[in-house]
Amino acid sequence: MFDFTLTEESSATAPSGGLYDVIIIGGGPAGMTTAIYASRDGMKVLVLERESTGGLAATTERIENYPGFPDGVSGMELMERFRKQAERFGSEIVEFDEVASVEPVEKGLIKVHTAEGHVYEGKTVVVSTGSRPKKLGIPGEDEFYGRGVSYCATCDGPFFKNKNVVIVGAGNSGLQEGLQVLEYAKSVTFIEFLPYTRAEQILQDRVKASPKTTLLFNHRVAAIQGQQTVTGVVAVDRESGEEKLIPTDGVFIYVGYSPISQFVTDLVETNRWGYIVSDARMRTKTLGLYAVGDVRADNPAQLTVSVGNGTIAALDIRDFIRELNS
Amino acid sequence: MALLNNEIVQQVQQRLADLPDPVKLMVFTSPDHCDYCKEIVQLAEEVAATSDKLTAEVYDIRQAPEQAQALNITMAPVIAMVGAKDYGLRYYGIPSGHEFSTLLAGIERASYGKPDLDEQTKTYLASLSQPVTLQVFVTPTCPYCPRGAILAYDMAVASDKVVAEVVESMEFQDLAMQFNVMGVPLTVINGKERIEGAAPPPMVVDAIKKVLA
Numbered sequence: 001m002f003d004f005t006l007t008e009e010s011s012a013t014a015p016s017g018g019l020y021d022v023i024i025i026g027g028g029p030a031g032m033t034t035a036i037y038a039s040r041d042g043m044k045v046l047v048l049e050r051e052s053t054g055g056l057a058a059t060t061e062r063i064e065n066y067p068g069f070p071d072g073v074s075g076m077e078l079m080e081r082f083r084k085q086a087e088r089f090g091s092e093i094v095e096f097d098e099v100a101s102v103e104p105v106e107k108g109l110i111k112v113h114t115a116e117g118h119v120y121e122g123k124t125v126v127v128s129t130g131s132r133p134k135k136l137g138i139p140g141e142d143e144f145y146g147r148g149v150s151y152c153a154t155c156d157g158p159f160f161k162n163k164n165v166v167i168v169g170a171g172n173s174g175l176q177e178g179l180q181v182l183e184y185a186k187s188v189t190f191i192e193f194l195p196y197t198r199a200e201q202i203l204q205d206r207v208k209a210s211p212k213t214t215l216l217f218n219h220r221v222a223a224i225q226g227q228q229t230v231t232g233v234v235a236v237d238r239e240s241g242e243e244k245l246i247p248t249d250g251v252f253i254y255v256g257y258s259p260i261s262q263f264v265t266d267l268v269e270t271n272r273w274g275y276i277v278s279d280a281r282m283r284t285k286t287l288g289l290y291a292v293g294d295v296r297a298d299n300p301a302q303l304t305v306s307v308g309n310g311t312i313a314a315l316d317i318r319d320f321i322r323e324l325n326s
Numbered sequence: 327m328a329l330l331n332n333e334i335v336q337q338v339q340q341r342l343a344d345l346p347d348p349v350k351l352m353v354f355t356s357p358d359h360c361d362y363c364k365e366i367v368q369l370a371e372e373v374a375a376t377s378d379k380l381t382a383e384v385y386d387i388r389q390a391p392e393q394a395q396a397l398n399i400t401m402a403p404v405i406a407m408v409g410a411k412d413y414g415l416r417y418y419g420i421p422s423g424h425e426f427s428t429l430l431a432g433i434e435r436a437s438y439g440k441p442d443l444d445e446q447t448k449t450y451l452a453s454l455s456q457p458v459t460l461q462v463f464v465t466p467t468c469p470y471c472p473r474g475a476i477l478a479y480d481m482a483v484a485s486d487k488v489v490a491e492v493v494e495s496m497e498f499q500d501l502a503m504q505f506n507v508m509g510v511p512l513t514v515i516n517g518k519e520r521i522e523g524a525a526p527p528p529m530v531v532d533a534i535k536k537v538l539a
Contacts, residue, residue, distance in 0.1 A: 002365065004330055004426040006337050051524065052424060052469045059469055076469075096473045098526070115526055117444045146509035146522030155468035156509045158496050228506050250508065 005052075005076065015092045015120070020046045022317050023112050023122035025099045026260075028055020029303050030293025031128030032082040033310025034317075039089035041318055046120060047091055048112065050098035054079030055130050056257075056294070057303055059154045061180045064202075066303050094118075102127075102264050104286055108324045123288065123324060124317050127264055127276060128310065130294040131257035131301070136168065140224030141253075148230025148250045153177040156250075162186050163249035166233050168221050169193075174254035175203040181252065182210045189214040189246055191221055191235050193255075219244075224251055259295045271297040282313035288320065329365060330372050338376045341430060345379040345437040347410045354387045354394055356402035362420045362497065366403045369420065373429070379437065398489070401498070405429070409436035414482040419494025423466025428475040428492055441480040447527040451485040456538050458488045460530075463495045463502055463512040473524040474511030481530065 022038050024031040027049035039045040047053070057063065060075035069078070087093065097118060102125055103111040112120045133151040135141055141149055150156040157180060165185045167178045170192035176199075182188050190207070195218040197204060207213050216235060222243070223234040232247045259275045261268070268284040268291065269277040275297035282290045292309035294301045299309070330338070351370040355363040367384050374382035387394050387402040397406050399416070407415040407429075415436055421429035435441070441448060460478040464471035478490035495502040495510060505514050513521040519533045 002329060002420065002422040004334055004369075004422055005424050006334055006341075006426055006430065051473050052427065054469060096476060115444075116442065146512055146520070147506050148508045150509045152468065152470070152509075155465060155470065158465050158467070159502075159508045229508055 005080065015046055015094055018044070018121075019109075020044045020120065020122040021321055022046075022124045022126060022314075023048065023110070023120055024126045024128055025102075025112065026055065026128035026130055026293070026295070027053030027083070027093060027095070028128060028130050028293060028306065029057050029079070029082060030130070030306035030310040031055075031126065032079070032086050033307045034126050034128065034290075034292060034314045035086035035091040035093075035310075036082070036089065037311055037314030038317060039086060039091040041314065043317070043321070045086075045091040046122070047086065047093045048097060048099055048114065048120070049093065049095045052095055053083050053093060059152055060176065061154060063303065099129075099263055102267060102289070104267065104289065107287055110288055123321055124290065125288065126282075126290040126292060126310075126313055126317075127261070127268075127284075127295060128291075128293045128306075129260035131259045133253065134256045134258050136221060136253055136255060138221060138223055140226065140230075144224055144226050144230045144251075147228065148226060148248075149224060150250065150252050151254075153181050153252050156252075157181055157184070160185050160250045164247065165189070165250045165252065166191060166221075166246060166248040167252045167254060168233075169254035169256070170197040170199060170215065170217070171254065171256070172199045172203060174252075175199045175207050177252060177254060178213075179203065179206055182207070182212055185212065185250075187212045187214065189216060189248065191216045191219050191233070191246075193220055193238070194218065257294065257301065261291075261295055264289070275299075280312075281316040282309055283316065290317070328372060329369050335372070335376060338373065338430065342377040342380070342433065345377055345434070347437045347439060348379045348381070349433050349436045350406075350408045351380065351382045351433070352393070352397065352406040352408055353382060353384045354390070354399055354402040354404050354406070355384065356387050360403055363403050366405065366420050370405055373433070380433070401501075403497070407432045407436040409439055411439075413439065414486075414489035415479050416489070416491045417494075418491060419497035421466075421492075421494070424469050424472055425464055425466045425475070425492070425494065428464070428472045428479075431472070431476045432479050432492075435479045435483045439483060441484040443480050443484055443527060447481075447531055448484050450531050451481055451488060454485050454487040454534075454538075456487065457516075458485075458534055458538070459491060459516055460488060461491045461493055461505075461514040461517075463493050463505070463507045463510050463514070465495055465510050468510050470524045471511040474513055477525075477527060477530065478513065481527075 021043035482490035
């Protein structure tokens with residue numbers, strides 16, 4: 001009934017140091033794929049991760065559209081497999097240390113500075129930091145964060161057994177996580193800003209099949225209310241303007257994502273949402289700096305796309321380093 | 327049946343191969359309402375078997391009041407990781423899922439006796455004159471939680487005044503409810519100030535300053 005997940009940790013297993021062929025910032029699917037390809041190719045690889053490796057994919061209860069797993073696979077298990085594969089070929093992984101800045105020194109030398117004060121040197125650097133859940137920016141959201149407002153159903157879901165829950169956002173993420181919450185919550189009310197959902201049909205069917213589900217389309221969440229903890233949300237019917245108070249114990253927010261690119265914005269081009277522009281070879285405008293996965297502009301946030309990006313970057317890095325050495 | 331499979335055992339052996347100081351895993355169990363006491367004892371014993379630097383000692387909290395008092399332990403189940411001295415590293419509940427990493431990090435901290443912190447944070451913690459208890463509430467399915475938990479362990483190793491208690495929220499629901507925990511990780515400082523999410527060291531230091539002011 002218990003499983004035990006072992007991840008590396010920074011202090012005891014210090015990285016070997018020296019000049020890396022590639023330093024990968026972010027240990028999600030895109031970063032780990034780059035690591036697998038590059039280390040298998042004999043390159044010296046370092047992966048820096050601010051939390052545990054696995055990225056958002058690891059917080060997904062069940063992944064059903066990753067090829068090769070006909071019965072689906074837990075996100076955590078799949079990402080553990082990615083990691084093991086990278087380690088098998090010699091990738092070094094440091095967790096729980098966040099990158100603070102990236103400093104290009106000269107062609108073939110980029111320094112990476114972390115919050116804990118470590119400095120690593122690489123010939124190339126891959127940004128695969130992904131994205132973090134977006135906030136609604138409404139009254140009560142920050143106040144009740146950790147007191148009923150959550151952005152991670154996998155983390156905080158257990159607190160809402162037999163309780164009423166509101167999920168804001170009925171896209172793929174909202175419905176996917178909502179399905180998980182439906183397993184133990186007393187009721188789940190999905191509130192969607194649009195008059196319809198863009199989620200996959202299979203998810204819609206499953207959510208609608210539960211008697212505990214209520215779906216509210218074309219509603220805007222205006223405020224989160226509570227005392228010590230959340231007691232309700234105020235939703236506004238966008239057509240009639242009618243305000244409704246929906247009593248709830250918890251609010252899970254899945255209204256999209258914003259990129260984690262702030263620490264390199266001076267080195268790359270970003271689109272208006274802050275996603276990093278990289279070309280077909282995953283190169284950014286700074287020589288030796290690559291961007292892959294969910295942080296990359298115009299990418300659909302899909303595991304298979306991240307895996308593809310990571311592959312392309314690793315192959316291009318091989319060429320780049322060959323050229324450096326010649 | 328073993329809780330840890332062979333693959334994990336090998337990884338743990340590798341990771342703990344070079345531990346400098348011996349570490350005692352002191353497990354305190356309780357005869358009442360302890361759903362997983364048996365498993366916690368078994369886990370501590372299986373982990374202890376991976377290295378000759380590790381030993382597991384099991385106590386019933388009621389029948390070993392002296393040992394519990396010496397470590398200032400009043401709740402069970404708990405694993406206290408005690409190295410060359412007691413750095414104040416505690417894990418309440420069963421460290422499963424992502425929290426298994428927290429347990430191993432705690433063992434390493436207890437053995438090395440060295441925190442992985444920046445100089446500024448270490449200097450501040452070394453200057454503390456009042457006791458600080460960092461309670462970090464976690465769930466085993468939370469990938470962000472070990473970061474908060476391990477930071478608390480680092481701080482406990484950095485100062486004799488700091489005790490780090492990582493609490494599995496589902497096994498200590500009453501305690502979690504007392505602090506209105508509905509999201510993890512959550513760090514509570516001396517039962518007063520709370521920090522939601524995995525906070526960086528300066529944020530925790532600021533919160534400690536606020537509590538002690």
